[in-house]
Amino acid sequence: MTEEHMWIALGFAAQAMFSMRFIVQWIATEKAKRSVIPMAFWYLSVSGGILLLTYAIHRMDPVFIVGQAAGLFVYSRNIYIIKSRKRDELT
16 A cells, blocks of 8 residues: 555545444434534534644645644533533532
C-alpha cells in the first residue's frame, strides 16, 4: 500500500467515524422518544474532526482545514459546557 493510499484510507475512516455520530444520535433519540444529543455524539465529532483535519492538512485544502478547525472549536466547547454544568449540579 502506498503512502497516498494510506492517507485515502485514513480519510475514509475519519469520515466514517464522523458520520457515526448521526447514527448514535438517532438511536438515542429513538430510545428516548425525544430529540437527544448524547455525549458520544460530541466525542465522535471531536475524534472524527481531528482525523478529518489531519487529512485536510495533508491535502493542503484551506477550505476543508478552516471548516474542520471551526467545527472542532464548537464540538470541544459543547463538551466543556456539558461537563461544567454537570460539575455545577454536583456542588
